[in-house]
Amino acid sequence: AQKVTQAQTEISVVEKEDVTLDCVYETRDTTYYLFWYKQPPSGELVFLIRRNSFDEQNEISGRYSWNFQKSTSSFNFTITASQVVDSAVYFCALLSYHAGGTSYGKLTFGQGTILTVHP
């Protein structure tokens, strides 16, 4: 069974602080994808990144960076120099591929982390 844990329910920071959102996952499959989504107050889900299980390179996109470590089953997300517009709920999600088939997009989501950035 797949499981995603985001231990931080809520995080509050002041603008320009760096903040890291933790994500730990469990899966028995060797092929899987990890995702981060942002849900701003308007409610839609915004895709941020997808990583596959064979690519452990860290990724940076502007103020966002992701640290994928298979050894600890973690896929953490860091926002550098946070801004008020970063205030949102952030979800980590896992997509596993079972041997001999596909997962048909059955994402397993973490509980979400509410990030509030104060001016």
Place this chain on the structure above:
Amino acid sequence: NAGVTQTPKFQVLKTGQSMTLQCAQDMNHNSMYWYRQDPGMGLRLIYYSASEGTTDKGEVPNGYNVSRLNKREFSLRLESAAPSQTSVYFCASSHPGGRELFFGEGSRLTVL
């Protein structure tokens, strides 16, 4: 190109009433999904349709039915709404294999 469109965006029901959430995608995706989002629980899969003509239960299917009307449309029906079904519902679609899901904007349902 609208992507994934859900209707209605908001709905208030009384316990026992029925309703259908509609979802349509214009990306020629084979697979479609219905998720529900509840506070502190992330999104959970209700039903999915891997391809036209097939549907399967997800993690939380009780109290729901679905219809894959054609390749574009996938509806979710609540036959007798209960307060526990108060939630935000998201429809999504993907190509076979589902390496990226495209989500609709969500439908907020309140059951009184």
